[in-house]
Amino acid sequence: MLQVYQTQLRSRLMLGSARYPSPAILAEAVRAAGAEVVTVSLRRESAGERAGQAFWSLIRELGVRVLPNTAGCHSAKEAVTTAHMAREVFGTPWIKLEVIGEDDTLQPDVFGLVDAARTLCAEGFEVFPYTTEDLVVAERLLAAGCRVLMPWGAPIGSGRGLNNLFGLKALRAHFPEVPLIIDAGLGLPSHAAQALELGFDAVLINTAVAQARDPVQMAGAFALAVEAGLAARQAGPIEPRDLAAPSTPLIGTAFRG
Amino acid sequence: MKILVNGAWRETRSSELARALEELGYGASVVSTAVNGEFVAASERAAIVLTDGDRLEVLAPMQGG
Numbered sequence: 001m002l003q004v005y006q007t008q009l010r011s012r013l014m015l016g017s018a019r020y021p022s023p024a025i026l027a028e029a030v031r032a033a034g035a036e037v038v039t040v041s042l043r044r045e046s047a048g049e050r051a052g053q054a055f056w057s058l059i060r061e062l063g064v065r066v067l068p069n070t071a072g073c074h075s076a077k078e079a080v081t082t083a084h085m086a087r088e089v090f091g092t093p094w095i096k097l098e099v100i101g102e103d104d105t106l107q108p109d110v111f112g113l114v115d116a117a118r119t120l121c122a123e124g125f126e127v128f129p130y131t132t133e134d135l136v137v138a139e140r141l142l143a144a145g146c147r148v149l150m151p152w153g154a155p156i157g158s159g160r161g162l163n164n165l166f167g168l169k170a171l172r173a174h175f176p177e178v179p180l181i182i183d184a185g186l187g188l189p190s191h192a193a194q195a196l197e198l199g200f201d202a203v204l205i206n207t208a209v210a211q212a213r214d215p216v217q218m219a220g221a222f223a224l225a226v227e228a229g230l231a232a233r234q235a236g237p238i239e240p241r242d243l244a245a246p247s248t249p250l251i252g253t254a255f256r257g
Numbered sequence: 258m259k260i261l262v263n264g265a266w267r268e269t270r271s272s273e274l275a276r277a278l279e280e281l282g283y284g285a286s287v288v289s290t291a292v293n294g295e296f297v298a299a300s301e302r303a304a305i306v307l308t309d310g311d312r313l314e315v316l317a318p319m320q321g322g
Contacts, residue, residue, distance in 0.1 A: 016322030026320075041321025042289065044263040044314065047282030052317025056287055059318070069321045077294070084296035085289035085316050156322065184322075206322035 002201050004148050004179050005094070005126040007065070011036045012196060013226045014067065014181065015219065016206025023058050025215050030062050033219035038064045039096055039204065041071050042086055056089075067128060069096040074109070076116035083120050095120060096150065096183075098130045106156045106184075110137045114144055121145025130183050133167035135174055142178065149175070150183035150204065153195065157207040159187025162194060172199045189218075189225030196229025197237060261312045274305035278315070288317050 002009045015035040020026040030038055040059060045052045059066060068086035073079040076099060083095045099116055101109025108131055117127050121144055129141050133151045141149060151171060154160035162168055163185065172180060182195045183204040192203045205222055212218035259266055262281060271277045274290065274297060290297045291314040297305055307313070 016320075018320035018322045020320075039321050041319045042316040043319035045283070045286065045288055045317035046263070047286075047315075050286060050317075052288075052319055053286055055320060056318035071321055081291055081294060081296050082316075084298075085291060085314075088296075088298060089287060089289045089316070089318060204322075 002179060004128075004181075009036050009202070011223075011226075012202040012230055013192070013223055014039065014202060014204040015209065016204065017055075017059065018206055019210040020215055021210075023055070026210075027058060027062060028216045029209055029219040030064060032216045033205075033209070033223050035219075036065055037067050038062065039067045039069050039206070040090065041069050042082060042089065065094075066090050066092060067094050067096050068092065069130075070098045070116075072100070073098060074100050074112075076112040076119070079112070079116040080119050083116075083125060087125065093124060093126045094128065095125050096128045096130060108132060108152075110134065113137070114140045117141055117146055118144040128181070133164055133171045135171060138171060138175060138178075142175075148179045148181065150181045152184040153182045153191065153203075154185025156184040158185050159208055160185055161187060161191035162198075165198075168200075169198060189221045192222050193225040193229035193232070196226055197232045199233055202226075258307065258309050260307055260310070263313070263315055269307070272307050273303060274307055274313075275302035277307055277313075278302065281315075283315055286317060288315050290315055 011034050013033050013035050014037040015030055015033050016039045068090045070079040070082040073082055079099045099109045099112035101107050113129055117129050120127050127146045128148050128150050129146050130150050154163040179201045181202040182200050186192055187208045195203050209215050209218045258269055269277045269280050271280050293312050
């Protein structure tokens, strides 16, 4: 089980709810993934459309825990206000805190992120900060009161996998007790398996599932990969080495001596 | 009175936020509000008085990653 704040989670796969071909496919993908946590957001609601109301009904029917985000916020102030609005609408202290610093890469503005995290943690939010693999920023976020970190694998929606293996391994090694959830940039189930093999506690996937030709099948594939990665981590993988080591015993080899 | 609702100018008769929301068609919706960038909880909406030119954000649940 994975503990995030006071909640125990069985599944190591969290799912985003955006960019699916239809609400029905989203619902089926969540079930196929076995996801217990689904990310959601807030947007301007036009009085006539009521699109948000229909979406919220669908999510409630799924019976999952929601993790609202502050996507689209470019300052700590915007993110803090959005977090308050999300807490009221979704009825949860959880907030996936995003403060975007740069639009080409959607890289977090880590300065604004730490500021907003400090404010929100002090106000009783349970903050899941979307951050980079930077160790110093991670320290600051933990000092601000965060008990979970969500480092990126690669830029959001890029599908590139774990871009900075060295940095991510260092983060894992430096904070062995902190739940670390890879958020963003994974494209394939093998990327998710790799994240779990390296000791990350969970992954959050959106685009790789939602934009696959068959999102439901892809959600199932990610679920298998995450399970395999976790089992491999628990089984204790061997260390890579530079030279061959024969797997077949040499004693009694024919034609020798 | 003219206020900016989700980025578009709208005319409202009511200056009290709770009533203005009903007038704008948000009566029964699950929404969260901010006035001039500050969060206004549902329980405070009856006590908030809007003035000409105020910026009102009305947000609702939406898909997100």
